[in-house]
Amino acid sequence: MYFILVNNFDLNKNIVITGASRGIGLATVKHLLSTGHRVFGLSRSEMDPELRSFSSKQPGELHWHTTDTELTNVSKAIARVLPDNEQLDGLIHNAGLLINKPFSETSEDDWLMQFEVNVFMVFRWTRGLESLMGNGSHIVHISSMGGVQGSSKFPGLSLYSAAKGAVSIFTESLSTEWVERGIAVNALALGAVQTEMLDEAFPGLQAPVEPKVMGAYIADFCLKGHRLFNGKILQVAMQNPA
Numbered sequence: 001m002y003f004i005l006v007n008n009f010d011l012n013k014n015i016v017i018t019g020a021s022r023g024i025g026l027a028t029v030k031h032l033l034s035t036g037h038r039v040f041g042l043s044r045s046e047m048d049p050e051l052r053s054f055s056s057k058q059p060g061e062l063h064w065h066t067t068d069t070e071l072t073n074v075s076k077a078i079a080r081v082l083p084d085n086e087q088l089d090g091l092i093h094n095a096g097l098l099i100n101k102p103f104s105e106t107s108e109d110d111w112l113m114q115f116e117v118n119v120f121m122v123f124r125w126t127r128g129l130e131s132l133m134g135n136g137s138h139i140v141h142i143s144s145m146g147g148v149q150g151s152s153k154f155p156g157l158s159l160y161s162a163a164k165g166a167v168s169i170f171t172e173s174l175s176t177e178w179v180e181r182g183i184a185v186n187a188l189a190l191g192a193v194q195t196e197m198l199d200e201a202f203p204g205l206q207a208p209v210e211p212k213v214m215g216a217y218i219a220d221f222c223l224k225g226h227r228l229f230n231g232k233i234l235q236v237a238m239q240n241p242a
């Protein structure tokens with residue numbers, strides 16, 4: 001007689017992802033939906049009809065919230081959808097802004113905007129959703145090779161790289177604070193991926209990785225990476241420079 005062991009450890013997970021509307025975030029959402037998870041997408045914009053149609057044909061479930069909604073209301077809305085005794089399994093901080101400008105030409109507004117999106121939004125959403133996380137939850141920060149100490153750096157990207165560097169150190173720090181609660185915190189420092197952001201930073205550059213491939217990796221890492229890593233900044237890059 002044969003026994004088939006089904007490991008449903010990684011099925012039907014509840015994952016929040018910011019910057020869900022395009023690029024790497026959208027690709028991650030699609031991968032999670034196609035593999036049967038409940039995804040809470042956060043975006044400045046309404047859900048794209050193409051994504052709505054895609055999602056209706058997948059085994060997973062998509063809930064969409066715009067980021068202009070009061071954070072506490074989003075948190076309550078997510079809590080209402082979570083089945084009894086379930087929590088958020090993953091929170092992927094993917095939303096990011098890239099200001100590409102020589103430092104001497106930047107204004108204080110640029111500094112604030114860069115840190116608002118890439119750093120303060122991370123703090124805010126983590127605090128806002130903290131009550132929905134617990135033992136076994138995994139927070140994943142989408143950082144950049146530019147935010148890694150000693151990596152190649154590029155003119156014009158000092159604000160962006162500094163903000164990603166702040167997220168990297170925040171990853172290490174928060175992981176030690178929340179270890180008792182069983183919440184893992186890791187960062188993925190991505191190399192070049194072919195998205196609108198890359199086009200803005202490096203016009204004409206052909207990246208070795210498509211969003212679909214990176215989205216699948218991020219989704220998988222969010223679901224499983226906390227069993228092996230905590231407080232780590234993992235470099236996910238094909239080349240050096242990225």
Ligand SMILES: NC(=O)c1ccc[n+]([C@@H]2O[C@H](COP(=O)([O-])OP(=O)(O)OC[C@H]3O[C@@H](n4cnc5c(N)ncnc54)[C@H](OP(=O)(O)O)[C@@H]3O)[C@@H](O)[C@H]2O)c1
Pocket residue numbers: 018019020021022023024025042043044045093094095096097117142143144145189190191192193194195196197198207
């Ligand atoms: N592409 C690369 O080569 C690369 C390399 C290293 C790291 N990364 C990181 O990967 C993440 C995704 O980047 P991507 O390449 O997919 O970029 P993208 O195509 O430009 O998408 C960026 C996402 O961030 C959100 N966003 C942008 N500006 C925002 C703002 N002012 N306020 C709130 N949200 C904002 C957008 O979400 P909504 O419009 O839905 O709000 C959008 O979905 C970013 O954190 C980026 O820094 C990318």
